[in-house]
Amino acid sequence: MGPEFEHPLRYEVANELHARPSPRLSAPATCIFLAFKEPEFAARRDPARDLEHLTELTARHGGPRPDPDSSHYQGRLGRHDLKWESHTEFVTYMALTPGLPIRPFDPSAAAIFPQDWQGSAPGKRVAAVMVQIDVLPDDPGEALNRIERWFVRDSLTAVWVLEESVLIAGDFRIDADGWMRFAMFVRPGVGEGRIGRIVHRLVELETYRTMSMLGLGRVRGLTARLNVIEPKLAAIVAQMTDENCPAEAVLQDLLDVSAELEAQAVSHSFRFGATKAYEAIVMDRISSLRESRFRDRQMLTEFMHRRYRPAMRTIGSAESRLTAMLERAERAGELLRTRVDVERSAQNQALLARMDRRAELQLRLQHTVEGLSVVAISYYVIGLLSYALSPVAARLAVDKGYLIAGLTPITVVVVWLAMRRVRRSLHSHGPDDGI
Template sequence: MANDFNAELHARPSIKFLGPAIVEHVALMPAKFVGQHSTQAVVGASVAGDRHVSSQIEYHTEFITITVVTQLDTQPAEWPESQLSVADFQKLAATPDAELICRTSILVAGTAPREIAPVLSKLGFGDTAVSSVGQGSAHVCSDFRLHGDGSTRVVLFNQDLNASRLGRMVRRIYEIETYRAMALLGLPEARRLAPLLGDYDAKLVELSNRNLATPRSEHKRLLDDITALSAEVISATAETRNRFGATAAYAAIVDERIAELREERVEGFQRFGVFVDRRFKPAVRTCAATAVRLDQLSRATMHLIDLLQTRIQVEIEYQNSLQIKAMAERTATQIRIQRAVEGFSIIAISYYLLSLMKVVIESMKYAGYSVSPLVMLISIPVVVGAVALTILRVRHALTSGK
């Protein structure tokens, strides 16, 4: 594993060369690609019959880049036509199904002339951004327009950069273009989501208003509608999270590479980095704002669901409290009825026992035995008291048993 970490430090070597030369760099995104970090360099390779200093293939997390340096015999007065097609680059990377993300052509020329504008005009440039880079060691120029072969053209006038510094400077320039293009892959997603986000906002407002006015009988339907909106927002977030995250990461790399150029202003021209920032940052901010809106909508819908569920729960608890209160009232009534029944039971049992005693006494009279009437009078309170005491003891035993 330590070897892997150390290899990562050397995974992006710069090509070393001196001008005049034309550097062609493309970024390809295969339909199916398992990202890896590695570099394959081929020195002295020949593609489409041209003589090259080197070709380099790099495998990134989600795309492949190919850099081809063609040495020129003399500095051209016009832009040299490329002999490489997209198919040639796809063949080099062994990815015939790969989609072209960006293509950058960098013409490395000699010392910048005192008047740069006429030279840039001959090379086919329009409104051009120019910067002195590397503390005055070179001048970088581009109009950032797409040309017939789908490439963005850049001229690098080399003042006194050696082969190593020139290679690193060229790498910074084409990496700005590559990561700028990769970052902008999130912009179509942001534009696609813009009308959907407006619809989601309107639905959220409508559902929030319904949450305030919906009766209890409509709560299930309202909960279903809010859940459906939440599912749509979460699905859109899941579909675009990686893309918008990559946009932010690539934009940070673009900023780093521009800072590494150590630009200085050239009189009469807009700076290279300023041109990129003013046309690139709004798109990045659009993607970031879309990601934030999705996150806020997701949170808002979940909060609305929580509010509705809380409202339903409170109403259920209120209904439960009413049922418990009704049950308590019924229990109290049953207890009162039970106590009344117990009173009647004492009277009934006592009456039954006294009736039995009366029958016994009368039977004894017929048998010739004389029984005083006082016995019957005394037995009445005794029997009633005994029955009442017995019933109370039974009820106490049942209560204690619970």
């Protein structure tokens, strides 16, 4: 079959599965990992700036230039294997170097990433991890002695991973040079691919832990604002039952509060969603390590449940509180609109009743006017007839007063019948008749 039978994205999505393979490492080795994120609107950043920063690094070390249309890069920079990836909110750099520094976790091991180059990054550093990969001594107790010298005991985690093939240790503290440090002791015979995958999961664990906890600072500001808004909302709900408070004024206050809540929800929705996604990745990376206890030391799962999960629950609680306040404001708005509609219906009914009374008065007035009109018209008709019949009355020797007296009741009856006929004619024909 020719290419015309293939979906245009088939090869692209298939190649994406193999675009970011885990590194291959053999002990001893050192991993230096950095992640940069722009402080604001990182998801909408210009990716060209990240590529320019990467290109500057490769040019310094004489390495191959990155593809301008790619979101990942792998290349050899001197003694280092560099791996770069672009993510939704951040970019990561991983440099892998054979061997270990003379001193454990010596900052000189990160010389591939110069300080001035880091300072010129488009974003700020959110993760800086140094991982030392060494061969596990015959006596694991010797490895434990080193670990206890390197890390703070009260936050130390030390676990076996992947069927006790590798010992991982760290205290999740940032040292004086700004590095989060982890130590790995690998049993002899563990494959390079497995070592590389463990290193990759370890640095991802730290990166996504940091990214998920960025929401904690945002939540503190949100909580302070909700503490101000919530009493206002409660006061508005209380005013809804007060007949002395105009419903329109209460509704306007409620609209102001609802608008501010919606603005807070829009402002924090992305961070809430990202936090949930990053938390899921953190727990997935821990699960994929298949840890088991090393002697009596704290496990990663225990550390995360004690130190990490409370922060995630705080963020989740703030999101739930904001959602609940939005729902309360919405329900209050519906009730208040119902009250306004009822009051307006009562006002409309009162207005219609007044209009009915006015129409009745107008009808009565019209009947009065019609009666007066009969008298007036009859008066003028009798006057005209008296002038017209005066000669006849003189010839017949009839007194004019008797003539007018006789014509008066007849004229009034005729005029009244004529007016009644006209009124009936007007009532029997609607405004659209004859169109």
